[in-house]
Amino acid sequence: MPFDSKVPGVTILAKVTPEYAQILTPEALQFVATLHRSFNHTRKTLLQKRVLRQQQIDQGILPDFLPETAAIREDVSWRGAIPAPGLADRRVEITGPVDRKMVINALNSGAATFMADFEDSNAPTWENNISGQINMKDAIHQRISYTAPNGKQYNIRKDGKVATLIVRPRGWHLDEKHVLIDGQVTSGSLFDFALYFFHNAKKSVEIGIGPYFYLPKMESHLEARLWNDVFNMSQDYIGMPRGTIRGTCLIETIMAAFEMEEFIYELREHSSGLNCGRWDYIFSVIKKLRQNPAFVLPDRSDVSMTTPFMDAYVRLLIKTCHKRGVHAMGGMAAQIPIKNNEAANKAAMEKVLNDKLREVKAGHDGTWVAHPDLVKLALKVFNEHMPQPNQLHVRRDDVHVTAQDLLNTNVKGGKISEAGIRANVSVALIYMEAWLRGAGCVPIHNLMEDAATAEISRSQLWQWAKHHAKTDKGVTVTADYLLKVLDEEVDQLAKEMGEQRFKASKILQAKKHLATQITGKDYADFLTSLLYEDIVVLEDVKAKF
Structure with a gap:
């Protein structure tokens, strides 16, 4: 009832x-x-x-x-x-x-x-x-x-x-x-x-x-x-x-x-x-x-x-x-x-x-x-x-x-590196997977990560792709480059987790969402809003007003 x-x-x-x-x-x-x-x-x-x-x-x-x-x-x-x-x-x-x-x-x-x-x-x-x-x-x-x-x-x-x-x-x-x-x-x-x-x-x-x-x-x-x-x-x-x-x-x-x-x-x-x-x-x-x-x-x-x-x-x-x-x-x-x-x-x-x-x-x-x-x-x-x-x-x-x-974003000695790119992909992916399972606070790489750090990670990736930023090695960051890194990080997680755990996880679901957010085109206002529909479970109740 x-x-x-x-x-x-x-x-x-x-x-x-x-x-x-x-x-x-x-x-x-x-x-x-x-x-x-x-x-x-x-x-x-x-x-x-x-x-x-x-x-x-x-x-x-x-x-x-x-x-x-x-x-x-x-x-x-x-x-x-x-x-x-x-x-x-x-x-x-x-x-x-x-x-x-x-x-x-x-x-x-x-x-x-x-x-x-x-x-x-x-x-x-x-x-x-x-x-x-x-x-x-x-x-x-x-x-x-x-x-x-x-x-x-x-x-x-x-x-x-x-x-x-x-x-x-x-x-x-x-x-x-x-x-x-x-x-x-x-x-x-x-x-x-x-x-x-x-x-x-x-x-x-x-x-x-x-x-x-x-x-x-x-x-x-x-x-x-x-x-x-x-x-x-x-x-x-x-x-x-x-x-x-x-x-x-x-x-x-x-x-x-x-x-x-x-x-x-x-x-x-x-x-x-x-x-x-x-x-x-x-x-x-x-x-x-x-x-x-x-x-x-x-x-x-x-x-x-x-x-x-x-x-x-x-x-x-x-x-x-x-x-x-x-x-x-x-x-x-x-x-x-x-x-x-x-x-x-x-x-x-x-x-x-x-x-x-x-x-x-x-x-x-x-x-x-x-x-x-x-x-x-x-x-x-x-x-x-x-x-x-x-x-x-x-x-x-x-x-x-x-x-x-307040708007002085000059970072002395700051750089965009492949390691930084991969870290962003990894943090966003792992956090989103956990969030889809109902966990909003997750230890990743010895840091306690919540939605804010996942937001930084995917936003930086979007920003770098949008403006074709260059890494410290002179590589231009493009949508294709980031999607390739995403594929590689997912493959790496699959190896680390093993087939059974990987299939039971929500990594591929997280990957699907993250792929829409790192090309410099579509940009969701908040990751939590983007993912929310996936964790809503509505009962079949006919509203009476």
Whole structure:
């Protein structure tokens, strides 16, 4: 029998187990529907504005600071919210997907906070999304546990020293196709946010924190304004004081870099700062400027945080946040411990240490790690150089960043190499295969990769083919050349995996999609949008309206 939502206009086109039904209650679905009906039209309008702005960039009108919001930037009197309970000290944040074991390990890791991710490190299958909501509810209600297939038990630590939970819903561009409201596909952002907020907002306050969120992929302060409107309506809906919700904006698009102060301004009483989403930021720079040959970047490994446009972005973010009294969060250390290779592991940990040292000395109030074993290392660096909970007092008045600085993509000594090309093909291919199987966070070549790094990889390949870039050996990068490399990398994986594993994998499915994205012609807005149809499993339910 199809699932009866008991809410007029709400249709679930997916299997709903008794366990899922505890999340998909009529009251929760009514809340989802209320947010959808109130805000989905605005969301779609703002997404269309992205398309129009891209057309302008393609015509040569580069991003710049907005003249119409200059008064906001020049007014020194306004501030964001004071740090909320559990968010004053964020010196090390761990991030990861919302699967049960990860949630427990992250909460127990010793990190100050845990960003539970429904976005880039989560492949949004119906099972992943709803079981993730169950895990969030069990975590907030302090009853989460897990028994592994080998019988090992995982439980939340009893001393109360668990990380503060922050949830990242999907970006505005993503849909939840398993749920229709009045015949329309639901926004993935509103769906993720609504279910978490409805079930956990009051309990989170009861345990001494609050409903906290990371807000991804925004390209305009108007998109931050939309989130603020959602926050206000949601708090009013359940009778919660406005300002209880806090949102940290990820500055992970080149467009957002020009509107940092406006983002904080729009959220004001709900703002908990900005974060340097470095990998998505590099992806966005390539993506937005991909038609312009002046912005061709070298190998991903050559684009570091000291590259001019990245350094400018970091300095501006720290200055902006501290000017407005909110946290300036650093970026992700993607390295993971390397077992059975002491020298390689030592080199990887040295990279993490240097990265965190650079961040704390620059003025960041905290940083991200992807693996529990890196928490102690990052904490040691921040504890030594930032003994107090944050460094909001470090104003960075010496910083002056121009639009030209943010667009300075010159990489000294950077090159395009065959090794870099093959690495991009390999990362994109392996990640896409895992995503199609429902895994959104994958260790590849001793790095923890999520959608952002796959996006960089395929975008660089597209850019190089589009502009016929030359490698350091003088080879011209063409569509045919890249498709040949793709064939070779697939053949190599087939050898490594063996016939049985290869046939059981989704490598050929991933190859089919990747081949459309590296010729310099077709370019999907997001890989996750491109692949989403492949993981949607709709039940044959006749909608009744």
